[in-house]
Amino acid sequence: MKKIKVFEVGPRDGYQNVSALIPTQEKKKIIDGLAKSGVTHLQVTSFVSPKAVPQMQDAREVAVYCKEHYPKLDILALVPNLRGAKDACDAGIRHISYVVSLSESHNKANVNRTREASVRELKEIAFSYPDMKICVDVATAFGCPFEGKPADGELIRFVGELYSKGFREICLCDTTGVANPRQVREAASAVMETYPDIEPAVHIHDTRGMGLACTLAAVEAGVSRIQSTLGGLGGCPFAPGASGNTATEDLVYMFREMGYETGIDFEELLKLSKYQKSVIEGNYSGHHVMITAPQACGKRGGR
């Protein structure tokens, strides 16, 4: 039975797209619920400027809470720069994600610098924090809202550049949901064949309904690390047209039904997703909604 490592990135990627501030207490409760459901890899926050992303102003508190309460889990935080890496490290984080876009235009829109400058900063972070595990999220790996599909070989060349600088944890991110299953399969296979000691992850959006199809294509190509968000939250504030990520509960359900092992309890996760929905809608009273129909409740849930 093949094992899938689910990386829940909702508390970072999902919440940063929610405009109303989610109380820190509620974030902790949802993280508790994720841990209880069996999620073992959690990207819990982002050490960005609270001015740029007010939702992440409690980054330190959330990170400290997670490291204290869940010392055995793989707790990640996203950092946009060296300053963020310092804050993450100070809060006890030992595994960070760092985003570089494959496309120059998206990198500029996202972090206001060239890709080269982003890679330079990444090297500096790695040099300054040698004990920090670093996952490089390659954004717009399958296409960019400004530049379209990457040129043939562009992705694998860039992965090679990261590889040559010592990075082995690489996530191929479909930032705006333009990937199709064939593309995901081919990209993941190319990375694994060219660099057998890279264990790639994928980060897939469900913009055009292909979330699970692309995720499955990755897994059947040999990928075992999947990023997703509870409830299918997410998107990208700096990429027009981006909509939600693949919902964790949807993929946990699919993989369970197909005989894969995620270690995550689908029913618990589904309850939690409904609870999270009530929290985000500002409608939480401590009551959990009882689930009667056996169906996933990503964005699809309401219909």
Add this chain to the structure above:
Amino acid sequence: MKKIKVFEVGPRDGYQNVSALIPTQEKKKIIDGLAKSGVTHLQVTSFVSPKAVPQMQDAREVAVYCKEHYPKLDILALVPNLRGAKDACDAGIRHISYVVSLSESHNKANVNRTREASVRELKEIAFSYPDMKICVDVATAFGCPFEGKPADGELIRFVGELYSKGFREICLCDTTGVANPRQVREAASAVMETYPDIEPAVHIHDTRGMGLACTLAAVEAGVSRIQSTLGGLGGCPFAPGASGNTATEDLVYMFREMGYETGIDFEELLKLSKYQKSVIEGNYSGHHVMITAPQACGKRGGR
């Protein structure tokens, strides 16, 4: 380049789940739009009792319109019994769909008789209308809301029974969206290996977000006939928990991106889906909504 035959079943399967009556004129306009988009297989109505399904009371008018205006297209109608087959034949229809559920409980709930009685009626239709092409839709092929998953070998045994009675056009229907990609792949492969002269179709729902993943699994297993509905309309009035079919525009988009050929113009279809939405919401004024974002607009469209 592999060709996919898309069977658009929205005007039957979709509309029968819409409670407000859709004006016949609008149904014709949408069928015109489907034909213009390049759809060549169209299930346009159902010859059922207008008391049971008032939405289908214009079955004859719609069928006659299609046969007159689109003599080169493959125009199908669903019939529940011999009486329906006679009405369909009188209206000029030469290709019908007939539903039998794999599960006894669903067959009873759906057509109020045993599966055996359904198969008997099917044989009578075939005997009475020897020139009629018949597609047998096997409902609950992957699971039933009352009985759960079919026992091992149950589906292939039933397909064998239909085969022995001379039926070669068989559609495996995931009536309530419980199928997973592995199950679809295994079932389709088993049918094609056991009965090489059956060219199976699949009819997939998107209840749990697996619509495209299951459809792709079928196609990669060798299936080339896919039933779907514009806008992801549909469900099953007699199956609790059933939600919409896989949206035609979603799958046309995916297959186009993957290099398959459907012969259908995605942009036309997307415009039509938006128009259909306005019709169903009773909100049509002859203006088409302009589409700006390149995204599919099944049920997902609104979010």
